[in-house]
Amino acid sequence: MNQTDNQRTSNAVLVLGSGIAGIKASFDLAEAGRQVYLVEKKPSLGGLLPLLDRQFPTNDCNICHLSTDTTGSIDTRNVQALPLTRLVGLEGQAGDFIARVITSPRYLETSRCTACGACLDACPQGAVSFTPGLDTSSPTCLRYPQATPLAFAIDMGKCNLCGECVKACASQAIDLKQTAVEQELKVGSVVLASGAETWDPAPMDEWYGYRRFADVITNLEFEQLMSAAGPTGGLFQRPSDGRRPMRIGWIQCAGSRTTLPGGNPYCSSICCMISMKEAIWALERFDQALDATVFFMDMRPMGKDYELYYQRAENDLGVKFVRCRPHSVERDDATGDLLLSYVDDKGRQTMAELDLVVLATGFCPSADAREQAAVLGIDLDAYRFVDAEDFQPVSTSRPGVYACGMALGPQDIPGSLTQASAAACLAGAELAAPRALNGGETLPRELDVSGQEPRVGVFFVDWGQVVKGVVEADAVRQAAAAMPGVVHAAELQLAYGSDGLQALEKAVAEYRINRVVVAGYSPRTHGKVFAEAVRRAGLNRAFLEMANIRDQDALVHKGDPAAATAKAIALVRAAVAGVRQARPAQVISMPFSPDALVVGGGVAGMSAALALAGQSGKVYLVERSRQLGGLARELARSLDGRPVEPELARLISQVESNPNIQVLTDTLVVDHKGQVGAFITGVQSGPGMFYRQIEHGVTILATGARRYEPREYLYGQAPQVMTQLQMEQLLSQAESSDPRLDTVVMIQCVGSRNEENPACGRICCRSAVKNALWIKQIKPEAQVFVLYRDMRMPFTSEDAYRQAREEGVLFVRYDPGEPPQVRKQGDALEVVFTDHILGRPLSVEPTSLVLSTPQVADDENTEELCGIFRLQQGPGGFLLEEHPKVAPVDTPAPGVFAAGSVLAPASLAEARTQGLAAAGRALTLLSRVNLILDTPVAKVNRDRCAACLICVRSCPYGIPYINAEGYSEIDPAQCLGCGVCAAECPAQAIQLPGYEDERMLSRTAALLEGVL
Amino acid sequence: MITAQRKPMEEIFQSVERFGKILLLGCNECVTVCHAGGRKEVAMLASALRMGRLKQGSPLAVDELTLERQCDPEYAEELALAIDKYDAVCSMACGCGVQTIAGRYQGLPVLPMVNTTFMGASERQGVWAERCAGCGDCVLGLTGGICPVARCSKRLFNGPCGGSSKGKCEISPEVDCAWQLIWDRLKQLGQTELYTRIMEPKDWRTARDGGPRRIVREDMAI
Amino acid sequence: MSDFDPVVVVFACDYCAYTAADVAGRMGLSYPPGVRVLRVPCAGKVEPMYLMNALQMGADGVLVAGCQVGDCHFKSGNLRAAARVKRVQELLEEIGIGGQRVAMAHMSAGQGAVFAQAATEFSQQIAEMGPNPIKQGARRAA
Known part of the structure; x- marks a missing residue:
């Protein structure tokens, strides 16, 4: 290094x-x-x-x-x-x-291969048909129909050089001599x-019968069964007899959390979510009467807001959950039923009859x-x-x-x-x-289409089963083809990495299309991608309009295909009407500031600042308190058991000594304006509240969360009651003679997974096990009880959980309806809880009662932050990211990223990863020399302007002014395009491109055509 | 600026009852600025008229047009070619505009769609208040820039009446007493002596009382 | 009027309601198919004319959907929209179309369920009011 x-x-x-x-x-x-x-x-x-x-x-x-x-x-x-x-x-x-x-060698020329499949059919070596995922035995293996690159390959291990495929290939793409x-x-x-690879259940056939019974499948095979691209073409049939399965059971931890041979001792972390998703999807797609049951030991939905998903699955969507230890699967040959035997949480041996068993198999290296x-x-x-x-x-x-x-x-x-x-x-x-x-990539010159009649191309993009299962595609296409100005209407496959965008570009040239409508995706998620494609095709990016058929039609009107089809036609018609009036958008270029602002000096913020400091301009690290370190200052050991203090001190000193980082402690962000590449943020520092402005190109928000202050279980009223963090501080100094460690009871989910805070604290289980092991290390004879609801120990933390049990830590589950009771008995404490196996209450007098409390949103601070940076809060008050799945550290505001526990409760490793990730995302912008502005901004028609001042008065940012010539002027570099001035202007002198009055009128008229 | 307000819809419907096709005519001057008769207000009223009449089963065709200024004959002339198509012109301009249009197109009913209210100023966005009565003999120089003609309910010229209380007029607690304002302002200017000067009775012949008024600029009216 | 499926135009702010409508789809929620959404950059861009136009063209109801009070990405666009909706309501009352045919809703981007509920409830409310009265007038006139 x-x-x-x-x-x-x-x-x-x-x-x-x-x-x-x-x-x-x-x-x-x-x-x-x-x-x-x-x-x-x-x-x-x-x-x-x-x-x-x-x-x-x-x-x-x-x-x-x-x-x-x-x-x-x-x-x-x-x-x-x-x-x-x-x-x-x-x-x-x-x-x-x-x-x-x-x-x-691929043995074929990808540039020639058209993926026609002729070679697959011609190959005599066991290539029967293409069944992605379920059958990869074919030598010409195309893993899924829309692979990138879209071309077959030949497995020479299985090939006997018969040459049938070479003969079959019309485009002469196969070359068996490649080296x-x-x-x-x-x-x-x-x-x-x-x-990683998916775990193969074959070695544990004795238990799961995966090889013995056709109707025992893995979770990934279940996905393929459900997929329109899968072996059954989306028909939901069980493998043995083609019957639609009505009773489906998911067996969690198949091959995970087990020390049996063939299995993996660790937890695969995501199978709980995968099974719930599959169960919900099956219920929604096929039949509400379907019996979908998840057989599990602990449910571990660990990600941000996953707990809410679990609660919805159980309470609203009808997924059944059975807490048990699944034992084995057998088959009743008379009925064809699969019989799952398991031990329920009362210790009783029980049997479930199922049509289909899905093994929630995990992953291995x-x-x-x-x-x-x-x-x-x-x-x-x-x-x-x-x-x-x-x-x-x-x-x-x-x-x-x-x-x-x-x-x-x-x-x-x-x-x-x-x-x-x-x-x-x-x-x-x-x-x-x-x-x-x-942004100066080599793009074709923009065609001047002014004065040309609109020639609209309508593209139906990725109308898979999700859309076609509801909307009648042919009817919509025919209607679109007949709409005024439409010269071409065609389907297009974009998903799965085919050549969809190039096909669009080609069609634009071939049909001399000068306006494009994309029907399918939401403009929010796919607008940019298609705008770029339209631009590559030589048209202005503004010559695109999107009809949101998926999210706002097919997905919400599943029960009424006729109405959904009519609505799809109306949405396409509105888009066509709108795009016919599109005018080219103007593009502005201005210098992009290489500097960054990082708000929050905890682990996430410091990690981000340090990562940026070497790779871009100056970094301003703003911290509200007087010192760097954030929540990690209170932490003695990280979840992997390593001491935190030395690493934290090193990080702080690296940040403080870095010449490219300016640390501003005791500093608050008070205002923020501008746009990505040219932000100006006002901060106030020190007791004198000295105000200064920072100019920067990107922003990273890492302002953290706060610790939940428990009101439960006599916290603050008895000396024995403490949080896990306080226990950690105690353990840092404790000796084996410390009487406080004699009998320790830990209560999980205090202040989380309840009505007030439905979210899971995510790291409290691991903290509890970490501390339980630490106690056992200091004082092996200590009695430690952990009262839990689900032990959520992802991946190798499962090993720590197992180790804790082996070292005598007692884990006792409680129901949320029957929480442990804590009473004061003089100076002593009594904890009463029910043992599920024994079915009777137990009483313990703890010398320490440790409450596992979550990080909760720093609501007030986050709310203020959201106000200043124009962001939103999600469930529980945490910052809402751009997309929980695919853009976890981006925010909806361009150039603003987020990291650490401001997003969700985070472990130290997660905070550090997210800090680095946010910096990485920021660097994708900081590489730019120029900021290219192409968002539509308000335009004034000076001939109409009555200089009435309403735009000046109504603009939320005070941008319009009446210029020396006596009409309103709006600086396009500053306007954010909200359209308020245009809406208020009494003379219709201001128009917002894309939303001009006439265009809105045309869209409305088109949307309502035939209604009157 | 001249301010105006749209007439009640009931009155408007009555006034256009016997017509099948009208021209709704806006003005891009004062009534635009006070949001009574600019392009957008024209569009709103046109839409309301169409819907109201359609509901009654007797559709009304409404064309929309906004002139730069209805009170100038040259702008009024812009209608000349198309005017025959209409049963009536419905003007959203002030009374001056309505009369200019009516004077130019004498064969056609020209109807007011707004009530012209006063000469006023904008206090802030969406609020206008009367400031001038057009009396023809301005005294603002003597009254601290506050007009006793337009802003005193009784148009008094020598101090407030007995109805002034805590700076408000007796007609409404919403209305400032103009003479209180004048006094405050004169004090601020150090010109309180102007307050004690007796003003002669006003010669109202320069105002409306002298009959309709005209201004002729000989140097320009060539 | 249970046999009548109202056509409702929703002007939805890109920052909240339009996103919420997408989320409703992804959550697998549903609302009446007569509800059709037009996207605007901010509820503050929705002009009274848009509402009047939609009704004049035969919509049975118009919903303006903006951010939660206090959450407008552009400070107060949602409040402006709400005030304009009120004005249009008064005008509609005056001309006998019914003020309740236009309404304002507030929601945040993640609230797919709120969008679905607002769309459903407003649609039901319009269904109870009956079709846009200009439709019958138009038939009589024809």
């Missing part, structure tokens, strides 16, 4: 693995002006995500988010994708590596994102994890995942090599993406200065 700048010669990063984490890291780096080699072992990009039909918690299909990134841009945006490629050597050091990679190519890549750093680690020269943990510490959450043991995603352990998509951005951020620090980007 001790690199001097002149040694950092490379501007390139090697990214290993092209799952969602690898792709995210690649694109963050590319956007930050870095060169990326994206290396993938398999023939196509995408990793595990494309196997999932839907993703929690929005139950949306997010493949588009993956592939809108991969399509159209993958070859042009500094990313060179190398599928069928593996790393065989890595020499050198951080900043100056030589990576050797070998690309296997492997080895090359050396000069890179400054490496990001390992090689992901890739088969070649050890081999790859050896090539990279990095350490793995006992399970062959990459070993990382809480304070260095995306670093490996070799400097310059970073890791993200499932290579670090099973986790959800937001976690993977956050780590990816964090790894990208650190990988960038090892490189030479980035190449400057300013």
Whole structure:
């Protein structure tokens, strides 16, 4: 890491693995002006995500988010994708590596392959049909129908060179003589994102009967059953007899949390959410009368607001939950029913009859994890995942090599993406200065279509089962084709990384289209992508209008296909009417400030500031209190058991001594204006409230949360009662003779998962186990009880949980309806709780009663912050991110990012990862030299202006003024485009492009055509 | 500025009852600024008229047009070519505009859609108040810039009446006593001697009392 | 009037209600299909004319959906919208169309359920009022 700048010669990063984490890291780096080699072992990009039909918690299909990134841009945006490629050597050091990679032959020319499938049909080697996910045995294996690149590959291991495929290929794409190519890549750093594999239930066949019974399937196979792209084409049939399953049981922890041979001792972290999602999706899609039951030990919905999802699944959506230890699956041959035997939480042996059993199988490291680690020269943990510490959450043991995603352990998509951005951020620090980007990519010249009659192209994008199952596509297409000005109406596949955007560009040229309507997605999520495609096609970005058929029609009117179809036609008609009147948007360019403002000096904020300091301009770190450190100051040990203080002190001193960081403690943010690239934020410092303004290009908000102050269980009324943090402080100084450690009772979920705060505290279970083990370490004979509702111990923290039980810590579950009772008996305390197995109350006199309390939103501060930065608060008062799944550290305000517990309760490792990730995301903007403004801004027609002043008076930002010539003038660089002035102007002299009065009128008229 | 307010819809409906096609005519001057008869108000009233009449089953065709200024004959001339199509012109200008249009197109009913209220000023967005009565003999120089003609309920010229109480007029606690305002302002200016000067009875012939008024600029009226 | 499915135009602010409507879809909620959304950058962009136009073109009701009071991305666009809605209500009362055919709703971006509920309830309210009376007038006139 001790690199001097002149040694950092490379501007390139090697990214290993092209799952969602690898792709995210690649694109963050590319956007930050870095060169990326994206290396993938398999023939196509995408990793595990494309196997999932839907993703929690929005139950949306997010493949588009993956592939809108991969399509159209993958070859042009500094990313060179190398599928069928593996790393065989890595020499050198951080900043100056030589990576050797070998690309296997694909045996076909991807530029020629049309993915027609003729080779697949022609191959006699067991290639029966294409069944993605469920059958990868075909030598010509296309993993999912819309793989990137969209081309087949041939597995020479199974090929006997019969040549049938060569004959079958009409485009002569197959070349069986291709050979492997080895090359050396000069890179400054490496990001390992090689992901994980799904656990194979075959070794535990004795218990689960996965190989014995066709109707026992894995959760990923269930996704395929549900998928329109799957083997049954979306028909919901069980494998054995094609019957629609009415009783489905999910078995949690299949192969996880077990020490039995063939299984994994760790928790796979996300299977609970996957099963709930599948159950909800099945209930919603097929039949409310469906019996969907989840058999579980502990429900572990761990991510932000996942607990609310669990509560909705149970209370509103009809998913049944049975707390038990599933034992084994058998089959009743007479009825064909599957019989699941389990032990319920009263200890009784019970049996459930099911039509379909879904194994919530977890994830394990890739088969070649050890081999790859050896090539990279990095350490793995006992399970062959990459070993990382809480304070260095995306670093490996070799400097310059970073890791993200499932290579670090099973986790959800937001976690993977956050780590990816964090790894990208650190990988960038090892490189030479980035190449400057300013939005001046080579684009075709914009066609002047003024004076041309509108020629509208309507594209129905990704009308999969979700839309077509409700809206009659043909009817809408025919109606669209007949609308005034429409010259072309066609379907387009964008999702799954096909060539959809290029097809759109081609169609624009072919049909001389000068206005585009995209019908399908919401303009909110996909507007930008299509605006860029329209621009690439040579049209102004404003010549696009979108009809929101998915979110605002198909998804909400499932029960009324006829009305949904009529509405779809109306929405398309409104978009066509609107786009016919589109005028080109003007684009303004101004300098982009390289400086950053970080608000909040906790671990997240400091991590962000430090990461930015080396890679961009000046960083202003603003902290409300008098010292840096935030909530971590109170923490003695991190969740991995390491002492916090030395690491924290190091971080603080690095921040304080960095010449590029200006630390402003005792400082409040008071106002904020401008836009990304040119923000101006006012702060007040010190007791004198000295005011100054900071100019900066990006903002990172990391203002943290606060500790919940318990009112429960005699807290503050008896000396024995304390929080886990207070216990931690006690343990830092305690000796084995300390009588307070004799009998310790811990109560979980105090101040969380209740009516007032329905969210899960996320880290309290792990804190409790950490402290219980610590107590046992200091005083092995101590009696420790943990009264819990679900022990939420993700990944290897499950090992700590097991260790705690082995060391005699007693874990006793309580129902929320029957919480433990705490009474004062003189100076002593009594805790009474019910033991579920024994079915009777137990009484303990604790010498310490420890309450596991959550971090809760710092409501007042966050609310103020939201007011200043124009953001919103979500459930529980935490800051609302741009998208909980795919943009976890972005906010809806461009150029403003967030990290740490201001978003949700966060562990130290998470706060650090998010801080780095926010910095990584910010660097994607800071690489720009110029700020390009193309949002519509209000325009004044001077001939109509009566200089009445209403615009001057009504603008929320005081931007319009009456100029020397006597009419209103609005600075386009300052206007934010709200349209209030346009709405107030009595002379219709002000118009907001895109929302001109006539255009709104036309849209309304079109929307209502035929109603009167 | 001349201020105006839209007439009640009932009155408007009655006035256009016998017509099938009208021109609704706005003005881009005073009535635009006071939100009574600019383009947007024209559009609103047009829409209300169409809907109201459609509801009754007797549709009314309404064309919308806003002139730069209705009270100048040249602008009024802009209607000449299209005017025959209409059963009536409904003007949203002040009375001056209505009369200019009516004077130019004598064969056609020209109806007022607004009540012209007063010459006023904007206190803030959305609030206008009377400031001038057009008396033809301005005394503002003697009264601290506050007009006793327009702002005193009784148009008194030599101090307040007995109805002035705590700075308010006896007609309403909402109305400031103009003479209180004058006194305060004169004090502020150090010109209280102006208050003690007796003003002669006002010669109202310069105001409306002398009959309709005209201004002729010989140098310009060529 | 239970046999009547009202057509309702919603002018939805991009920062809150339009997003909430998307969220409603992703949450799998539903509301009557007569509800059709037009996107605006801020409720403060919704002009009284938009409401009048929609009714004049045959909508049975018009809903303006903006941010929660105090949460407007542009400070007070939602309050302006609410005041304009009130004015249009008065005018509609005056011309016999019914002031309650237009209404204002407030919600935040994540509140898909609030959007679905507001859309459903407003639609029901309009259903109880019956069709836009200009429709019958138009038929009589024809």
